[in-house]
Amino acid sequence: MNRDFIAKHWYASVYEQFENQTYDVEFLLNVLKEQTDGAPQNILEAACGGGRICVPLAEAGHYVTGFDADEHMLLRCYRRMKGVKNIRCFSADATNSDWGTGFDVVVMAGNILINIESELDYAAAQVTFIKNAAKALRTSGHLYLDFDLHCDPAAFFNRLCESSYFSGTDDLGTSGRTVSYGSVYDPVTQICSGVSHWELTTNNGEQFILPTRWYKHIPTQTQVYDWLKDAGLTIERTYVNYSDEPIPEPITESTHRATIWARKE
Numbered sequence: 491m492n493r494d495f496i497a498k499h500w501y502a503s504v505y506e507q508f509e510n511q512t513y514d515v516e517f518l519l520n521v522l523k524e525q526t527d528g529a530p531q532n533i534l535e536a537a538c539g540g541g542r543i544c545v546p547l548a549e550a551g552h553y554v555t556g557f558d559a560d561e562h563m564l565l566r567c568y569r570r571m572k573g574v575k576n577i578r579c580f581s582a583d584a585t586n587s588d589w590g591t592g593f594d595v596v597v598m599a600g601n602i603l604i605n606i607e608s609e610l611d612y613a614a615a616q617v618t619f620i621k622n623a624a625k626a627l628r629t630s631g632h633l634y635l636d637f638d639l640h641c642d643p644a645a646f647f648n649r650l651c652e653s654s655y656f657s658g659t660d661d662l663g664t665s666g667r668t669v670s671y672g673s674v675y676d677p678v679t680q681i682c683s684g685v686s687h688w689e690l691t692t693n694n695g696e697q698f699i700l701p702t703r704w705y706k707h708i709p710t711q712t713q714v715y716d717w718l719k720d721a722g723l724t725i726e727r728t729y730v731n732y733s734d735e736p737i738p739e740p741i742t743e744s745t746h747r748a749t750i751w752a753r754k755e
């Protein structure tokens with residue numbers, strides 16, 4: 491196995507060990523109950539990762555399709571969906587592939603809007619995700635969008651200090667941790683970037699370090715709402731921090747978890 495395989499396999503595993511909360515999944519299931527007639531929905535999850543969200547949706551009786559660009563994540567999803575009949579998954583890059591059509595609900599959750607990997611300009615990739623979601627919906631179908639909405643990105647992202655976000659051991663016996671040295675936000679481009687590395691030890695004791703760099707475009711509330719409108723999606727309901735409260739307009743506190751339920755016209 492080469493180092494790239496070992497590192498990506500490890501990351502997919504520790505991502506799931508850490509992102510193992512279920513309240514966002516329960517919240518989504520409750521929104522679906524509240525906003526639809528309770529009948530099983532035909533749902534597409536874009537960037538479904540290891541199936542943390544799409545598999546419970548299928549187990550709750552919905553007809554689910556999921557896709558992701560990362561084969562290591564997807565492999566975990568295939569394992570998790572074993573024995574569940576009403577789900578199928580495929581491998582695709584969301585920015586340059588066909589999402590299908592006619593879905594009742596498209597789910598873009600797990601903060602995918604600011605975790606996109608693509609060759610496109612970041613803001614263009616965000617717009618493409620939203621447009622493709624709208625295209626995949628039937629008329630009067632809904633987009634469920636769940637992401638971190640930052641009111642003051644500079645305060646949140648401008649920090650220089652060492653921290654470790656993920657650590658753990660995968661099923662191949664690779665252990666390690668991610669180490670970040672901080673990030674910087676540019677208020678003109680709205681791009682935030684950071685440097686980090688992964689420190690890994692394979693099951694035969696070989697140690698290696700993988701340098702990583704990341705960058706994201708941090709959209710404003712107005713940008714996201716405009717992108718939805720331009721894609722023909724009308725916001726019907728918003729939720730802040732997985733509560734019944736709507737997202738304040740404009741947002742005032744630094745960071746909110748924003749959940750949006752928007753109908754395709």
Ligand SMILES: C[S@@+](CC[C@H](N)C(=O)[O-])C[C@H]1O[C@@H](n2cnc3c(N)ncnc32)[C@H](O)[C@@H]1O
Pocket residue numbers: 509536537538539540541542543557558559560563582583584585599600601602605606607608
């Ligand atoms: C933060 S994870 C969220 C995964 C899953 N939705 C969850 O909440 O557990 C982001 C996922 O988006 C996928 N992703 C990022 N960019 C993508 C793209 N352009 N096309 C398809 N998947 C993408 C990654 O491979 C990763 O699995």
